[in-house]
Amino acid sequence: MRFPQALIPTPLRRPPAPGEKAPGDGGGPIERAKDAPADVIGWVDERTGATGFLTGMLYRKVPKGTNWFYTLGSATLFAFTIQAITGVFLAMYYTPSPTEAYDSVTHLTNDVWMGEFVRGMHKWGATVMIIVIFLHMGRVFFFGAYKYPRELNWVIGVVLLILTLVMGLTGYLLPFDQRSYWATVVANNITGTGPVVGPYLADFLRAGPEVGGTTIQRFYAIHMLLVPGLIIALIGAHLYLVVKLGTTAPPWLRAETKPKSLRREEV
Amino acid sequence: MTRRRAFSVAVQALGGVAGAAVVLPAVGFALAPVLDEEEVLWEPVGAPDDFTADSYKPIVFTIVEDIGETGKTTGYVRRGSPDLGEDPDEFVAVSTRCAHAGCPVRFVEAAGNFICPCHGGVYDFQGKVIGGPPVRPLDRFQTRVQGGQVEVGPRYSVTSQLEPVRARDPGEFTGGIWEYIYPPRPSVPPPP
Numbered sequence: 001m002r003f004p005q006a007l008i009p010t011p012l013r014r015p016p017a018p019g020e021k022a023p024g025d026g027g028g029p030i031e032r033a034k035d036a037p038a039d040v041i042g043w044v045d046e047r048t049g050a051t052g053f054l055t056g057m058l059y060r061k062v063p064k065g066t067n068w069f070y071t072l073g074s075a076t077l078f079a080f081t082i083q084a085i086t087g088v089f090l091a092m093y094y095t096p097s098p099t100e101a102y103d104s105v106t107h108l109t110n111d112v113w114m115g116e117f118v119r120g121m122h123k124w125g126a127t128v129m130i131i132v133i134f135l136h137m138g139r140v141f142f143f144g145a146y147k148y149p150r151e152l153n154w155v156i157g158v159v160l161l162i163l164t165l166v167m168g169l170t171g172y173l174l175p176f177d178q179r180s181y182w183a184t185v186v187a188n189n190i191t192g193t194g195p196v197v198g199p200y201l202a203d204f205l206r207a208g209p210e211v212g213g214t215t216i217q218r219f220y221a222i223h224m225l226l227v228p229g230l231i232i233a234l235i236g237a238h239l240y241l242v243v244k245l246g247t248t249a250p251p252w253l254r255a256e257t258k259p260k261s262l263r264r265e266e267v
Numbered sequence: 268m269t270r271r272r273a274f275s276v277a278v279q280a281l282g283g284v285a286g287a288a289v290v291l292p293a294v295g296f297a298l299a300p301v302l303d304e305e306e307v308l309w310e311p312v313g314a315p316d317d318f319t320a321d322s323y324k325p326i327v328f329t330i331v332e333d334i335g336e337t338g339k340t341t342g343y344v345r346r347g348s349p350d351l352g353e354d355p356d357e358f359v360a361v362s363t364r365c366a367h368a369g370c371p372v373r374f375v376e377a378a379g380n381f382i383c384p385c386h387g388g389v390y391d392f393q394g395k396v397i398g399g400p401p402v403r404p405l406d407r408f409q410t411r412v413q414g415g416q417v418e419v420g421p422r423y424s425v426t427s428q429l430e431p432v433r434a435r436d437p438g439e440f441t442g443g444i445w446e447y448i449y450p451p452r453p454s455v456p457p458p459p
Contacts, residue, residue, distance in 0.1 A: 098334040181337070185369045192436035195448045200301050202436055207300035209434065209455050212331040212338065214300065 005038060009055045056243070063249035069143070070247060072136035077235065079129035083167075084228065086122040094174065096220035098213045101176035126168055133164055145248045153241040156234050163231050170223035173216060184219075185211055300454065307456050308332065311416035312344060318358060318417065320348040323374045326360075328419055340364075342408060342419065343374050343381075351393065360408040360419045361394050366401040369437040381405060393429065403441045404429060409459050423458035431458035 005013055045051045062070075093108040093115070095101060108115040137157065140146055146154035173184040188211065192202035207214035248254070310328040318324055323343035331338035343361045347353030361381075363371045370385035380397070381390040388399035395404045404427060409420035424435040426442030433451035435441060440449065 098337045176337070182370065189369045189437040192449075193438040196450065199436060199439065199449055199452050203301040203452055203454055204298060208303065208331075209305065209436075209452070210331050213334040 007041065007051055007055060007058075009059050012059070060243060060246070062247055063253070065250045065253040066247065067250065069139045069250075072132060072139050073242070076129065076132045076136050077239075079125055079132055080231065080235070082125045083122060083129060086118050086125060087224070087228075089118050090122055091224060096174070096217050098176065098216050101174065101216060105175045126171065129164060130168065133161055137161060142251075143248065144251055144254075150241070150245055150248075153238060153245070156238045156241070160231060160234050160238065163227050163234070167223060167227050167231070170219040170227070173219045174223065176216060181211065184215070302453055305421075305454055305456070306332075307421055309411070309413070309418040309420045311414070311418050312342075312360075313417055314415060315346075315358075315412055315417055318344050318346045320346040320350075320355060322376060323361065325374070326419070330422075341371060344410070344417065344419070356412075358410040358412070358417050360410050362406040362408060362422055364406060364437060366396070366403045366405060366437050367399070372405065394425070395427065395429070402438060403427060403435075406434060407431075421456040423456075433458055 041051065090108065093104060093112060095104040105119070109119055110116070140154065140157065169184075169187060173180050188202050188206050191205060192198045194201060203209060205215075205218070206212070207218050308329065312326040312328055313324070323345045326342050326344050327339055328342065329338050330340045341363045343363065345359050347355050347357040347359060349355055353359065363373075365372045365383040365385065365388050367383065367386055367388050370383050372381040372383045372388070372390065374381050379392045381394065382388075383399065383401070386400050388401040389397050390401070390405050391397045393404070394407070396402075404425050406422050406424045408422050411418050411420065422434045423431050424433065424439075424441050425431055428442070430442070432441050432446065434455040435449055435451075439445070
Protein backbone atom coordinates (compact mmCIF):
# COMPACT_ATOMS: atom_id res chain seq x y z
CA MET A 1 0.00 0.00 0.00
CA ARG A 2 1.38 3.39 -0.90
CA PHE A 3 1.17 6.19 1.62
CA PRO A 4 -1.33 8.70 0.28
CA GLN A 5 0.65 11.48 -1.30
CA ALA A 6 -2.20 13.92 -0.69
CA LEU A 7 -1.32 13.96 3.05
CA ILE A 8 2.24 15.14 2.44
CA PRO A 9 2.83 18.80 1.60
CA THR A 10 3.91 19.34 -2.01
CA PRO A 11 7.49 20.43 -1.34
CA LEU A 12 8.15 17.29 0.70
CA ARG A 13 6.78 14.72 -1.74
CA ARG A 14 9.32 12.29 -3.08
CA PRO A 15 9.35 12.34 -6.90
CA PRO A 16 8.90 8.87 -8.44
CA ALA A 17 12.19 7.00 -9.00
CA PRO A 18 13.15 6.25 -12.60
CA GLY A 19 11.11 3.26 -13.73
CA GLU A 20 8.58 3.70 -10.93
CA LYS A 21 5.13 4.75 -11.97
CA ALA A 22 3.84 8.04 -10.56
CA PRO A 23 0.80 7.61 -8.35
CA GLY A 24 -2.43 7.24 -10.26
CA ASP A 25 -0.62 6.55 -13.51
CA GLY A 26 -2.41 3.29 -14.34
CA GLY A 27 -0.93 -0.16 -14.64
CA GLY A 28 -2.47 -3.50 -13.83
CA PRO A 29 -5.34 -4.04 -11.33
CA ILE A 30 -2.89 -4.79 -8.52
CA GLU A 31 -1.05 -1.55 -9.22
CA ARG A 32 -4.33 0.33 -9.19
CA ALA A 33 -5.42 -1.41 -5.96
CA LYS A 34 -2.30 -0.08 -4.27
CA ASP A 35 -3.61 3.42 -4.88
CA ALA A 36 -6.84 2.68 -2.99
CA PRO A 37 -6.05 4.57 0.22
CA ALA A 38 -4.93 7.58 -1.77
CA ASP A 39 -8.14 7.39 -3.79
CA VAL A 40 -10.31 7.33 -0.67
CA ILE A 41 -8.48 10.23 0.86
CA GLY A 42 -8.63 12.04 -2.42
CA TRP A 43 -12.41 11.52 -2.52
CA VAL A 44 -12.85 13.00 0.95
CA ASP A 45 -10.40 15.78 0.28
CA GLU A 46 -12.16 16.90 -2.88
CA ARG A 47 -15.35 17.30 -0.88
CA THR A 48 -13.96 18.86 2.32
CA GLY A 49 -10.58 20.42 1.62
CA ALA A 50 -9.37 18.70 4.78
CA THR A 51 -5.85 17.69 3.72
CA GLY A 52 -4.71 21.29 3.57
CA PHE A 53 -5.76 21.75 7.20
CA LEU A 54 -4.23 18.43 8.28
CA THR A 55 -0.87 19.02 6.61
CA GLY A 56 -0.83 22.50 8.11
CA MET A 57 -1.26 21.00 11.54
CA LEU A 58 0.98 17.94 11.26
CA TYR A 59 3.81 19.42 9.21
CA ARG A 60 4.05 22.81 10.87
CA LYS A 61 7.47 24.21 11.63
CA VAL A 62 8.81 24.11 15.18
CA PRO A 63 11.76 26.14 16.44
CA LYS A 64 15.20 24.70 17.09
CA GLY A 65 15.54 23.35 20.60
CA THR A 66 12.03 21.90 20.85
CA ASN A 67 12.40 19.23 23.49
CA TRP A 68 10.39 16.72 25.53
CA PHE A 69 8.88 19.46 27.73
CA TYR A 70 6.78 20.48 24.75
CA THR A 71 4.90 17.18 24.92
CA LEU A 72 3.19 18.06 28.19
CA GLY A 73 0.35 19.85 26.43
CA SER A 74 -0.43 16.81 24.30
CA ALA A 75 -0.10 14.66 27.42
CA THR A 76 -2.83 16.72 29.07
CA LEU A 77 -5.06 16.33 26.04
CA PHE A 78 -4.41 12.60 26.09
CA ALA A 79 -5.29 12.38 29.79
CA PHE A 80 -8.51 14.31 29.11
CA THR A 81 -9.40 11.95 26.26
CA ILE A 82 -8.87 8.96 28.54
CA GLN A 83 -11.12 10.58 31.13
CA ALA A 84 -13.79 11.26 28.55
CA ILE A 85 -13.76 7.71 27.20
CA THR A 86 -13.68 5.98 30.60
CA GLY A 87 -16.30 8.47 31.78
CA VAL A 88 -18.64 7.46 28.99
CA PHE A 89 -18.35 3.81 29.98
CA LEU A 90 -18.87 4.61 33.64
CA ALA A 91 -21.94 6.66 32.78
CA MET A 92 -23.52 3.57 31.25
CA TYR A 93 -23.71 1.95 34.70
CA TYR A 94 -23.95 4.87 37.11
CA THR A 95 -27.18 6.14 38.67
CA PRO A 96 -27.02 9.71 40.02
CA SER A 97 -29.53 9.22 42.80
CA PRO A 98 -28.60 9.63 46.48
CA THR A 99 -30.10 6.24 47.33
CA GLU A 100 -28.69 4.31 44.37
CA ALA A 101 -25.38 5.97 43.48
CA TYR A 102 -23.21 3.97 45.86
CA ASP A 103 -24.84 0.68 44.88
CA SER A 104 -24.44 1.41 41.18
CA VAL A 105 -20.75 2.12 41.68
CA THR A 106 -20.29 -1.09 43.72
CA HIS A 107 -22.10 -3.07 41.06
CA LEU A 108 -19.90 -1.53 38.37
CA THR A 109 -16.70 -2.26 40.30
CA ASN A 110 -17.48 -5.83 41.29
CA ASP A 111 -19.87 -7.35 38.77
CA VAL A 112 -19.18 -5.68 35.44
CA TRP A 113 -16.35 -7.17 33.34
CA MET A 114 -13.31 -4.89 33.62
CA GLY A 115 -15.44 -2.51 35.69
CA GLU A 116 -12.80 -2.13 38.37
CA PHE A 117 -10.21 -1.39 35.69
CA VAL A 118 -12.30 1.28 33.94
CA ARG A 119 -13.20 2.92 37.23
CA GLY A 120 -9.57 2.79 38.32
CA MET A 121 -8.43 4.35 35.03
CA HIS A 122 -10.91 7.17 35.56
CA LYS A 123 -9.93 7.73 39.17
CA TRP A 124 -6.18 7.71 38.60
CA GLY A 125 -6.58 9.47 35.28
CA ALA A 126 -8.02 12.40 37.17
CA THR A 127 -4.89 12.61 39.31
CA VAL A 128 -2.67 12.24 36.25
CA MET A 129 -4.52 15.01 34.48
CA ILE A 130 -4.13 17.45 37.37
CA ILE A 131 -0.42 16.68 37.67
CA VAL A 132 0.24 17.00 33.95
CA ILE A 133 -1.80 20.18 33.58
CA PHE A 134 0.25 21.82 36.34
CA LEU A 135 3.50 20.62 34.75
CA HIS A 136 2.33 22.02 31.41
CA MET A 137 1.43 25.34 33.02
CA GLY A 138 4.83 25.45 34.73
CA ARG A 139 6.60 24.67 31.46
CA VAL A 140 4.78 27.48 29.64
CA PHE A 141 5.54 29.89 32.46
CA PHE A 142 9.22 29.12 32.80
CA PHE A 143 9.75 29.16 29.05
CA GLY A 144 8.09 32.57 28.78
CA ALA A 145 5.66 31.19 26.23
CA TYR A 146 2.83 33.33 27.62
CA LYS A 147 4.23 36.58 26.26
CA TYR A 148 2.99 38.52 23.25
CA PRO A 149 1.22 37.35 21.09
CA ARG A 150 0.28 34.34 23.22
CA GLU A 151 -1.39 36.10 26.17
CA LEU A 152 -4.89 35.01 25.13
CA ASN A 153 -3.68 31.43 24.95
CA TRP A 154 -2.43 31.69 28.52
CA VAL A 155 -5.77 33.07 29.69
CA ILE A 156 -7.62 30.24 27.95
CA GLY A 157 -5.21 27.82 29.62
CA VAL A 158 -5.97 29.23 33.05
CA VAL A 159 -9.69 28.90 32.44
CA LEU A 160 -9.06 25.30 31.39
CA LEU A 161 -7.17 24.71 34.64
CA ILE A 162 -10.07 26.04 36.67
CA LEU A 163 -12.54 23.90 34.71
CA THR A 164 -10.35 20.85 35.34
CA LEU A 165 -10.43 21.52 39.07
CA VAL A 166 -14.22 21.92 38.89
CA MET A 167 -14.37 18.54 37.18
CA GLY A 168 -12.37 17.08 40.03
CA LEU A 169 -14.67 18.61 42.64
CA THR A 170 -17.93 17.57 41.01
CA GLY A 171 -16.70 14.12 40.10
CA TYR A 172 -15.52 13.45 43.65
CA LEU A 173 -19.09 13.45 44.99
CA LEU A 174 -20.44 10.96 42.49
CA PRO A 175 -19.45 7.67 44.19
CA PHE A 176 -21.36 9.05 47.23
CA ASP A 177 -19.46 7.15 49.91
CA GLN A 178 -18.49 8.69 53.24
CA ARG A 179 -15.35 10.35 51.93
CA SER A 180 -17.17 11.84 48.92
CA TYR A 181 -20.03 13.12 51.03
CA TRP A 182 -17.96 14.80 53.70
CA ALA A 183 -15.39 16.20 51.26
CA THR A 184 -18.26 17.85 49.39
CA VAL A 185 -19.78 19.16 52.62
CA VAL A 186 -16.46 20.75 53.51
CA ALA A 187 -15.90 22.14 50.00
CA ASN A 188 -19.36 23.72 50.02
CA ASN A 189 -18.75 25.20 53.45
CA ILE A 190 -15.51 26.74 52.24
CA THR A 191 -17.50 28.28 49.37
CA GLY A 192 -19.87 29.69 51.96
CA THR A 193 -17.12 31.63 53.69
CA GLY A 194 -16.78 34.08 50.80
CA PRO A 195 -18.10 37.49 51.88
CA VAL A 196 -21.59 38.66 50.95
CA VAL A 197 -22.26 36.17 48.14
CA GLY A 198 -20.72 33.17 49.86
CA PRO A 199 -23.86 31.79 51.52
CA TYR A 200 -25.89 32.19 48.33
CA LEU A 201 -23.16 30.60 46.22
CA ALA A 202 -23.00 27.62 48.55
CA ASP A 203 -26.80 27.30 48.38
CA PHE A 204 -26.67 27.47 44.60
CA LEU A 205 -24.01 24.74 44.35
CA ARG A 206 -25.73 22.47 46.84
CA ALA A 207 -29.27 23.20 45.63
CA GLY A 208 -30.39 24.06 49.17
CA PRO A 209 -28.99 24.52 52.65
CA GLU A 210 -27.97 20.86 53.02
CA VAL A 211 -26.25 18.39 50.71
CA GLY A 212 -29.35 16.51 49.62
CA GLY A 213 -30.97 14.67 46.75
CA THR A 214 -30.71 17.44 44.21
CA THR A 215 -27.06 18.10 45.00
CA ILE A 216 -25.75 14.90 43.49
CA GLN A 217 -27.86 15.35 40.37
CA ARG A 218 -26.68 18.94 39.99
CA PHE A 219 -23.06 17.87 40.33
CA TYR A 220 -23.64 15.05 37.85
CA ALA A 221 -25.08 17.41 35.23
CA ILE A 222 -22.19 19.81 35.73
CA HIS A 223 -19.64 16.99 35.58
CA MET A 224 -21.12 15.26 32.51
CA LEU A 225 -22.53 18.01 30.36
CA LEU A 226 -21.69 21.57 31.28
CA VAL A 227 -17.99 21.51 32.06
CA PRO A 228 -16.89 18.91 29.44
CA GLY A 229 -18.63 20.97 26.78
CA LEU A 230 -16.79 24.09 27.92
CA ILE A 231 -13.48 22.20 28.15
CA ILE A 232 -13.80 20.80 24.64
CA ALA A 233 -14.67 24.20 23.19
CA LEU A 234 -11.77 25.88 24.97
CA ILE A 235 -9.32 23.11 24.02
CA GLY A 236 -10.33 23.73 20.40
CA ALA A 237 -9.59 27.43 20.80
CA HIS A 238 -6.35 26.68 22.66
CA LEU A 239 -5.08 24.32 19.94
CA TYR A 240 -6.12 26.69 17.18
CA LEU A 241 -4.05 29.44 18.75
CA VAL A 242 -1.08 27.11 19.25
CA VAL A 243 -1.07 26.12 15.57
CA LYS A 244 -1.72 29.65 14.37
CA LEU A 245 0.89 31.39 16.51
CA GLY A 246 3.46 28.58 16.56
CA THR A 247 5.55 27.49 19.51
CA THR A 248 8.51 29.41 20.91
CA ALA A 249 12.09 28.25 21.27
CA PRO A 250 13.29 27.41 24.77
CA PRO A 251 14.66 30.44 26.63
CA TRP A 252 18.27 29.25 26.54
CA LEU A 253 18.26 29.40 22.76
CA ARG A 254 16.37 32.63 22.43
CA ALA A 255 19.13 34.63 24.08
CA GLU A 256 20.87 35.15 20.71
CA THR A 257 19.54 38.39 19.25
CA LYS A 258 21.87 38.82 16.27
CA PRO A 259 20.64 36.76 13.31
CA LYS A 260 23.32 34.42 11.93
CA SER A 261 22.53 35.32 8.36
CA LEU A 262 19.92 37.37 6.62
CA ARG A 263 19.19 34.72 4.03
CA ARG A 264 15.64 33.35 4.40
CA GLU A 265 15.54 29.58 4.41
CA GLU A 266 13.23 28.13 1.79
CA VAL A 267 11.90 24.64 2.23
CA MET B 268 -35.82 57.80 13.16
CA THR B 269 -35.86 56.23 9.72
CA ARG B 270 -38.00 53.31 8.74
CA ARG B 271 -34.92 51.14 8.52
CA ARG B 272 -33.86 52.03 12.03
CA ALA B 273 -37.35 51.49 13.42
CA PHE B 274 -37.49 47.98 11.94
CA SER B 275 -34.01 47.17 13.17
CA VAL B 276 -34.84 48.17 16.73
CA ALA B 277 -38.17 46.33 16.67
CA VAL B 278 -36.60 43.09 15.44
CA GLN B 279 -33.81 43.30 18.00
CA ALA B 280 -36.35 43.84 20.76
CA LEU B 281 -38.29 40.81 19.52
CA GLY B 282 -35.09 38.79 19.45
CA GLY B 283 -34.35 39.90 22.98
CA VAL B 284 -37.78 38.75 24.10
CA ALA B 285 -37.30 35.38 22.40
CA GLY B 286 -33.87 34.95 23.95
CA ALA B 287 -35.14 35.89 27.39
CA ALA B 288 -38.00 33.40 27.04
CA VAL B 289 -35.41 30.67 26.69
CA VAL B 290 -32.66 31.87 29.02
CA LEU B 291 -34.63 33.18 31.99
CA PRO B 292 -36.46 29.93 32.82
CA ALA B 293 -33.16 28.05 32.56
CA VAL B 294 -31.43 30.48 34.90
CA GLY B 295 -34.40 30.43 37.24
CA PHE B 296 -34.29 26.65 37.22
CA ALA B 297 -30.69 26.69 38.35
CA LEU B 298 -31.18 29.44 40.91
CA ALA B 299 -34.47 28.22 42.36
CA PRO B 300 -32.99 26.29 45.29
CA VAL B 301 -31.37 29.46 46.60
CA LEU B 302 -34.76 31.13 47.02
CA ASP B 303 -36.84 28.06 47.89
CA GLU B 304 -38.15 27.88 51.41
CA GLU B 305 -37.47 24.48 52.86
CA GLU B 306 -40.34 22.70 54.53
CA VAL B 307 -40.02 22.81 58.30
CA LEU B 308 -39.51 19.31 59.71
CA TRP B 309 -40.13 18.29 63.31
CA GLU B 310 -38.75 14.88 64.21
CA PRO B 311 -39.51 13.01 67.45
CA VAL B 312 -36.35 11.82 69.19
CA GLY B 313 -37.47 10.38 72.54
CA ALA B 314 -39.54 10.84 75.68
CA PRO B 315 -38.73 13.83 77.95
CA ASP B 316 -37.56 11.47 80.69
CA ASP B 317 -34.78 10.11 78.48
CA PHE B 318 -32.77 13.30 78.74
CA THR B 319 -30.89 14.75 81.72
CA ALA B 320 -29.47 18.18 82.39
CA ASP B 321 -25.87 17.20 83.10
CA SER B 322 -25.02 15.11 80.05
CA TYR B 323 -25.86 14.87 76.37
CA LYS B 324 -27.61 11.93 74.75
CA PRO B 325 -26.85 11.27 71.08
CA ILE B 326 -29.80 11.17 68.65
CA VAL B 327 -30.23 10.30 64.98
CA PHE B 328 -33.00 11.95 62.99
CA THR B 329 -33.98 12.87 59.44
CA ILE B 330 -33.03 16.30 58.22
CA VAL B 331 -33.69 15.94 54.46
CA GLU B 332 -36.64 13.85 53.39
CA ASP B 333 -36.94 11.22 50.66
CA ILE B 334 -33.29 10.34 50.27
CA GLY B 335 -33.02 7.52 52.79
CA GLU B 336 -29.93 7.19 54.91
CA THR B 337 -28.15 10.20 53.44
CA GLY B 338 -30.85 12.50 54.77
CA LYS B 339 -30.18 11.60 58.39
CA THR B 340 -27.93 13.47 60.75
CA THR B 341 -26.80 13.18 64.35
CA GLY B 342 -27.25 15.53 67.27
CA TYR B 343 -26.95 15.73 71.04
CA VAL B 344 -29.92 16.54 73.30
CA ARG B 345 -30.09 17.47 76.98
CA ARG B 346 -32.55 19.05 79.36
CA GLY B 347 -32.15 22.72 80.20
CA SER B 348 -29.85 23.20 83.19
CA PRO B 349 -30.92 25.67 85.95
CA ASP B 350 -27.21 26.16 86.81
CA LEU B 351 -26.75 27.76 83.40
CA GLY B 352 -29.90 29.84 83.70
CA GLU B 353 -31.96 27.60 81.43
CA ASP B 354 -35.53 26.41 81.92
CA PRO B 355 -35.54 22.72 82.99
CA ASP B 356 -38.69 22.09 80.97
CA GLU B 357 -36.96 23.20 77.79
CA PHE B 358 -34.52 21.01 75.90
CA VAL B 359 -31.27 21.95 74.19
CA ALA B 360 -30.43 20.11 70.94
CA VAL B 361 -26.92 20.72 69.69
CA SER B 362 -25.78 20.05 66.12
CA THR B 363 -22.75 17.83 65.53
CA ARG B 364 -21.58 19.92 62.58
CA CYS B 365 -18.33 21.57 63.59
CA ALA B 366 -18.45 25.31 62.91
CA HIS B 367 -15.03 25.26 61.24
CA ALA B 368 -15.50 23.11 58.13
CA GLY B 369 -18.35 20.72 58.87
CA CYS B 370 -16.83 17.53 60.33
CA PRO B 371 -18.99 15.73 62.90
CA VAL B 372 -17.97 16.51 66.52
CA ARG B 373 -18.08 14.04 69.40
CA PHE B 374 -19.18 14.71 72.97
CA VAL B 375 -16.61 13.49 75.50
CA GLU B 376 -18.31 12.70 78.81
CA ALA B 377 -15.22 12.80 80.98
CA ALA B 378 -14.25 16.30 79.88
CA GLY B 379 -17.77 17.64 79.30
CA ASN B 380 -16.51 18.95 75.93
CA PHE B 381 -17.21 18.48 72.27
CA ILE B 382 -14.11 17.60 70.27
CA CYS B 383 -13.78 17.75 66.49
CA PRO B 384 -11.37 15.17 65.05
CA CYS B 385 -10.56 17.03 61.85
CA HIS B 386 -8.63 20.10 63.00
CA GLY B 387 -8.82 19.92 66.79
CA GLY B 388 -11.74 22.25 67.49
CA VAL B 389 -12.96 22.08 71.13
CA TYR B 390 -16.31 23.36 72.44
CA ASP B 391 -17.44 23.57 76.06
CA PHE B 392 -20.60 22.04 77.55
CA GLN B 393 -22.80 24.76 76.09
CA GLY B 394 -21.16 24.60 72.68
CA LYS B 395 -19.02 27.72 72.98
CA VAL B 396 -15.56 27.56 71.38
CA ILE B 397 -12.74 27.01 73.86
CA GLY B 398 -10.03 25.93 71.44
CA GLY B 399 -9.10 25.38 67.85
CA PRO B 400 -10.22 26.99 64.57
CA PRO B 401 -14.05 27.05 64.84
CA VAL B 402 -15.46 30.53 64.28
CA ARG B 403 -18.65 30.40 66.35
CA PRO B 404 -20.42 28.11 68.84
CA LEU B 405 -22.09 24.90 67.70
CA ASP B 406 -25.43 25.29 65.93
CA ARG B 407 -28.60 24.22 67.67
CA PHE B 408 -31.93 22.76 66.66
CA GLN B 409 -35.25 24.17 67.78
CA THR B 410 -36.97 21.85 70.27
CA ARG B 411 -40.52 21.40 71.49
CA VAL B 412 -42.47 18.77 73.39
CA GLN B 413 -45.47 17.43 71.54
CA GLY B 414 -47.47 14.26 71.97
CA GLY B 415 -45.29 13.13 74.86
CA GLN B 416 -42.18 13.21 72.71
CA VAL B 417 -39.32 15.69 72.51
CA GLU B 418 -39.27 16.93 68.91
CA VAL B 419 -36.29 18.41 67.12
CA GLY B 420 -36.90 21.10 64.51
CA PRO B 421 -34.99 23.34 62.10
CA ARG B 422 -31.38 24.27 62.68
CA TYR B 423 -30.30 27.75 63.74
CA SER B 424 -26.91 29.29 64.45
CA VAL B 425 -25.85 31.31 67.50
CA THR B 426 -23.53 34.24 68.11
CA SER B 427 -20.65 33.91 70.55
CA GLN B 428 -23.11 35.04 73.28
CA LEU B 429 -25.43 32.18 72.29
CA GLU B 430 -28.06 34.51 70.78
CA PRO B 431 -30.02 32.81 68.00
CA VAL B 432 -29.59 33.87 64.38
CA ARG B 433 -30.63 32.25 61.10
CA ALA B 434 -28.72 29.09 60.26
CA ARG B 435 -25.32 29.64 58.66
CA ASP B 436 -22.81 27.31 57.10
CA PRO B 437 -19.64 26.26 58.91
CA GLY B 438 -16.85 28.77 58.57
CA GLU B 439 -19.15 31.80 58.68
CA PHE B 440 -18.82 34.16 61.63
CA THR B 441 -21.98 35.43 63.33
CA GLY B 442 -22.96 38.53 65.25
CA GLY B 443 -22.44 42.25 64.69
CA ILE B 444 -21.08 43.21 61.30
CA TRP B 445 -20.87 39.55 60.29
CA GLU B 446 -24.65 39.53 59.89
CA TYR B 447 -24.08 41.72 56.83
CA ILE B 448 -20.97 40.06 55.48
CA TYR B 449 -22.62 36.66 55.69
CA PRO B 450 -26.27 37.55 55.07
CA PRO B 451 -29.09 35.20 56.06
CA ARG B 452 -30.63 33.22 53.22
CA PRO B 453 -34.33 32.78 52.45
CA SER B 454 -33.82 29.03 52.15
CA VAL B 455 -33.47 28.52 55.92
CA PRO B 456 -36.25 29.09 58.46
CA PRO B 457 -36.00 31.97 60.94
CA PRO B 458 -34.56 31.28 64.41
CA PRO B 459 -36.70 31.12 67.56
